[in-house]
Structure formats: C-alpha cells, structure tokens
Amino acid sequence: xxxxxxxxxxxxxxxxxxxxxxxxxxxxxxxxxxxxxxxxxxxxxxxxxxxxxxxxxxxxxxxxxxxxxxxxxxxxxxxxxxxxxxxxxxxxxxxxxxxxxxxxxxxxxxxxxxxxxxxxxxxxxxxxxxxxxxxxxxxxxxxxxxxxxxxx
Amino acid sequence: xxxxxxxxxxxxxxxxxxxxxxxxxxxxxxxxxxxxxxxxxxxxxxxxxxxxxxxxxxxxxxxxxxxxxxxxxxxxxxxxxxxxxxxxxxxxxxxxxxxxxxxxxxxxxxxxxxxxxxxxxxxxxxxxxxxxxxxxxxxxxxxxxxxxxxxxxxxxxxxxxxxxxxxxxxxxxxxxxxxxxxxxxxxxxxxxxxxxxxxxxxxxxxxxxxxxxxxxxxxxxxxxxx
Ligand code: SF4
Ligand code: SF4
Ligand code: SF4
Ligand code: SF4
Numbered sequence: 001x002x003x004x005x006x007x008x009x010x011x012x013x014x015x016x017x018x019x020x021x022x023x024x025x026x027x028x029x030x031x032x033x034x035x036x037x038x039x040x041x042x043x044x045x046x047x048x049x050x051x052x053x054x055x056x057x058x059x060x061x062x063x064x065x066x067x068x069x070x071x072x073x074x075x076x077x078x079x080x081x082x083x084x085x086x087x088x089x090x091x092x093x094x095x096x097x098x099x100x101x102x103x104x105x106x107x108x109x110x111x112x113x114x115x116x117x118x119x120x121x122x123x124x125x126x127x128x129x130x131x132x133x134x135x136x137x138x139x140x141x142x143x144x145x146x147x148x149x150x151x152x
Numbered sequence: 153x154x155x156x157x158x159x160x161x162x163x164x165x166x167x168x169x170x171x172x173x174x175x176x177x178x179x180x181x182x183x184x185x186x187x188x189x190x191x192x193x194x195x196x197x198x199x200x201x202x203x204x205x206x207x208x209x210x211x212x213x214x215x216x217x218x219x220x221x222x223x224x225x226x227x228x229x230x231x232x233x234x235x236x237x238x239x240x241x242x243x244x245x246x247x248x249x250x251x252x253x254x255x256x257x258x259x260x261x262x263x264x265x266x267x268x269x270x271x272x273x274x275x276x277x278x279x280x281x282x283x284x285x286x287x288x289x290x291x292x293x294x295x296x297x298x299x300x301x302x303x304x305x306x307x308x309x310x311x312x313x314x315x316x317x318x319x320x321x322x323x324x325x326x327x328x329x330x331x332x333x334x335x336x337x338x339x340x341x342x343x344x345x346x347x348x349x350x351x352x353x354x355x356x357x358x359x360x361x362x363x364x365x366x367x368x369x370x371x372x373x374x375x376x377x378x
Contacts, residue, residue: 010201032313036328064325067197068313069281078282083202090200098320102198110192112161121320128323133354140166140350149192 003091004049010087012080018050020077027071027081033064040064042071042081049084057092061085097124110149155246156220157185158212160230161193167227167346173365173377174226174248180372181259185224188216194233197317209237216243224248228278228345235285247279249344249364250288257299263373266302270339271367273297273310276348280311293342293364300371305338316347319354330355340378342367 008015021043028034028041038060048055055062067082075081089095095103101120105112118125125131155178163171178185195208212234216223222244225231235245273293280286289295294304315329330351334341340360343349352361362378369377 007200010203012202032315032329035332036325064318064322066277066313066315066317066325066329068277070277070313073281073283080282082197086197086200087202088200095198096321099198102196106193106195112165112193112196114161114165125320130320130323136353137166137350139169139353142165142168144164150190 002052002054004052004054004088007055007084007087007091008049010090011083013084015050015052018046018079021046021050021079022076023047024076026074026076027079030070030074031061032066032068032070033061036064038064045084046079046081055088057088057094062088062092062094097121108148109146111147113146115143116146153182154184154186154220156216156223156243157187158191158194158216158223158225158230158234159187160191160225160227162227162346167349170226170344170346170349170363170365173363173369174224177365177368177372180261181256186220188212188223189219190215194230196229196233205233206237209233213238213243222246224251226344228276229347232278232285247287249279249292252292252296252368253289257296260372262300262371264300264371264375266297266300266367266371270303270305271297271342272306272337272339273304273342273364274306274314274333274337274348274352275310276316276343276345277311277313279344293344296364296367296371297342303339306333306336306341309333309336314348314351316345316351319347319351326351327355334359 023043025043027043031042033040040060045055045061062085065082065085071081072078098121101117102112105116159171175185191212195205199205224246225234226248231247238245280290297304312333313329314333315326318325334356340362341352342362342364344364349361366377
C-alpha cells in the first residue's frame with residue numbers, strides 16, 4: 001500500500017472525502033507556513049492524496065505545519081489538514097528526537113515526565129543551541145518524581 | 153461547586169505556575185478542583201493516528217465516569233483532546249476561560265485595578281480553532297482587561313500562531329512566528345496556553361509574559377502576581 005493511503009487510514013477521512021475540495025486555496029492564503037518565507041499550498045497536498053500520489057517527507061507543509069488549524073477555520077468544508085499532516089509524519093517516521101522522547105515517556109509512565117524527556121533529547125538540545133534559553137526557562141523548572149499511571 | 157480537574161502533564165511540570173494559579177482562583181471563589189484519579193497523558197499532538205490519540209482521552213473519561221459530570225482542563229491541547237474524545241457529549245468538558253463570566257466577576261472580590269497598564273491578550277490557536285472545540289467567549293481576556301481599567305492592544309495578532317508546537321523540532325520556525333506576534337503586541341503579553349507561554353517567553357526579551365490567571369490574581373489583590 002502506498003504511504004499516502006496508509007496516512008489517510010490514520011485520519012478520520014477516506015480518500016474520496018477530499019473530492020469536496022473546491023480548489024479555492026483559501027487554506028493557502030491563511031497558512032502559517034507561508035509566514036516563513038516558504039511557499040506552500042495545503043490544497044495541492046490534498047489533491048495529491050486524492051489522486052493517490054506520494055507526499056514527500058521533506059515537503060515544507062509536512063515539515064513545518066504548526067497544527068494551528070487556521071486552514072480548517074477558513075476552509076468551507078473545515079477540512080482538518082493538520083490531522084492529515086500528522087498522519088503523513090507518522091508514516092514517514094520523521095519524528096524529532098524530542099517527539100520520540102515524549103512518546104517514550106508516555107510508554108513508560110503513562111505521562112510526560114519532563115526531566116526524562118530533556119535527558120533523552122539532550123544531545124539534540126545541545127546541538128540545536130537550546131542551552132542559551134535555559135536562563136529564561138528557569139521559572140519552568142521544578143522537581144517532582146515521576147508518577148506511574150496504572151494501566152486499567 | 154466541585155469540578156473534575158484534568159491538569160495534564162505540562163501543568164504538573166513546566167506550567168506549574170498555571171496549575172497553582174487556576175487552583176487559587178477557583179478556591180477564592182469557593183470552587184474545588186478534584187483531579188481525575190490516575191489520569192494519563194492526552195497525547196497532545198504527537199500521535200498521527202487519530203484513533204490512538206483519542207484512545208488516551210477516552211481512557212481519561214473512563215476514569216472520570218461516575219465521579220464527575222463537568223471536567224475542567226486548562227491546557228488547550230488537553231482540553232481539545234478531551235472534548236473530541238467525548239463523542240456522545242457525556243461530560244461537560246469545559247475550558248476555564250468559559251467559566252470567567254459575569255457571575256464570576258460579580259462574585260469576585262476586587263483588590264486592584266489595571267489603570268495605566270497596557271496588555272496584549274494572546275489566545276493562539278487551539279482555544280479558537282477548530283470551531284467545534286473553540287471556547288464560547290473569544291473576547292474574555294479583552295473584557296477582563298477593560299473591565300478593570302487596563303488598555304487592550306494587539307487585536308490583530310490574538311489568533312495568530314506562535315509556532316510553539318515546533319519549538320523542540322525546528323526552533324527557528326517558532327522564533328520567526330513568535331517575533332511576528334511580539335512585534336505587533338504592546339505591554340504585557342497575556343496567554344493561557346503553556347506552550348504559547350514558553351514560545352513568547354523565549355523570544356520576548358525585556359517584555360513581560362504572564363498567564364491570564366496571574367492577571368486575575370493581581371486583580372484579586374495579589375501584588376506579586378504580575
Ligand atoms: S494547520 Fe498547518 S496547514 Fe493548516 S494553516 Fe496551520 S500550518 Fe498551515
Ligand atoms: S480551503 Fe478547503 S476547499 Fe479551499 S482549497 Fe483549501 S482545502 Fe480545498
Ligand atoms: S498537553 Fe501534553 S503533555 Fe500535556 S497532558 Fe496533554 S499531552 Fe500530556
Ligand atoms: S502553543 Fe501557541 S501556537 Fe501552539 S497550540 Fe498553544 S496556542 Fe497554538
């Protein structure tokens with residue numbers, strides 16, 4: 001099965017659902033990714049999915065969509081484009097080290113235990129130049145012990 | 153009144169200030185927040201599989217069943233996930249911003265006003281979109297600021313995206329988007345979302361970034377809250 005079809009399966013949509021898209025590009029006109037000096041058009045992505053074509057992992061929308069739902073809010077059909085983007089990220093397995101650590105914590109404790117996430121993502125944070133923000137983040141620090149959620 | 157409370161992971165960690173603020177504000181009004189027993193993470197936006205994501209919040213609703221009918225969830229991501237998982241509308245899943253209504257302010261004891269201070273209320277995304285899960289009153293922060301004599305600024309950016317979601321993925325994205333917002337804001341930036349707080353705080357320089365609950369506590373007379 002092509003990756004795009006697997007992605008659609010992860011959403012609440014079926015491929016035919018995208019046929020309602022009017023091609024009006026209102027989504028593109030409000031898309032936050034276009035504030036980043038990148039040019040992107042969610043409508044094109046939906047069209048590719050509808051036609052069964054692949055959407056690449058390095059497509060700017062797949063990489064940089066912030067999940068702001070501005071597109072959904074403006075679309076006449078309220079198509080939930082960020083849900084589709086998240087599904088594409090999952091099938092492309094392009095999660096960042098931070099996201100991996102997040103899921104790792106949820107798998108162990110049932111919750112996000114931030115010190116664990118920071119530790120696991122530490123090499124990435126060091127390389128990514130996050131250390132310089134630490135002073136500003138002091139107010140977020142606080143020590144508490146992890147609480148393991150019972151599996152019911 | 154007693155509400156079921158879903159703090160979520162961030163309020164038990166980096167957003168501990170929001171957690172304390174909410175609890176204090178509710179306690180001052182005679183309401184209690186009781187945690188859903190043994191709640192689990194709602195999955196935020198990290199899971200591409202909609203069923204898997206909804207599963208986390210469905211489990212939380214199961215844990216609340218029989219204990220509560222109304223659930224308060226302050227983190228916008230948690231709030232949205234819980235509401236979406238409650239397909240049959242079995243619970244009233246409420247964002248605290250929708251509880252700060254006329255009755256709340258009528259019952260509130262005022263200690264201070266905001267005269268001479270400028271604020272930019274910043275809602276970000278998830279409190280306002282998608283429509284099905286948006287809060288009912290999308291001008292509640294402006295109304296509060298004006299009610300107590302403060303000046304409201306930055307109307308044009310209140311619903312823009314700060315890119316908080318990308319802060320640990322592509323930091324430059326968050327930096328660019330947050331700066332666009334900060335440039336068009338004035339005075340103290342007032343937020344509700346923990347991730348917005350972090351995005352704003354990281355790039356705000358000398359500008360002050362506070363939670364809406366800090367603003368309420370200040371009005372209630374707590375000098376150090378702002
Ligand atoms: S949710 Fe993603 S695709 Fe939609 S407007 Fe925001 S950034 Fe663009
Ligand atoms: S706004 Fe909706 S209908 Fe218009 S192009 Fe975008 S997805 Fe299609
Ligand atoms: S927003 Fe995030 S980190 Fe927080 S409880 Fe919901 S999922 Fe867990
Ligand atoms: S962090 Fe900012 S951009 Fe993200 S969900 Fe909260 S409001 Fe939206």
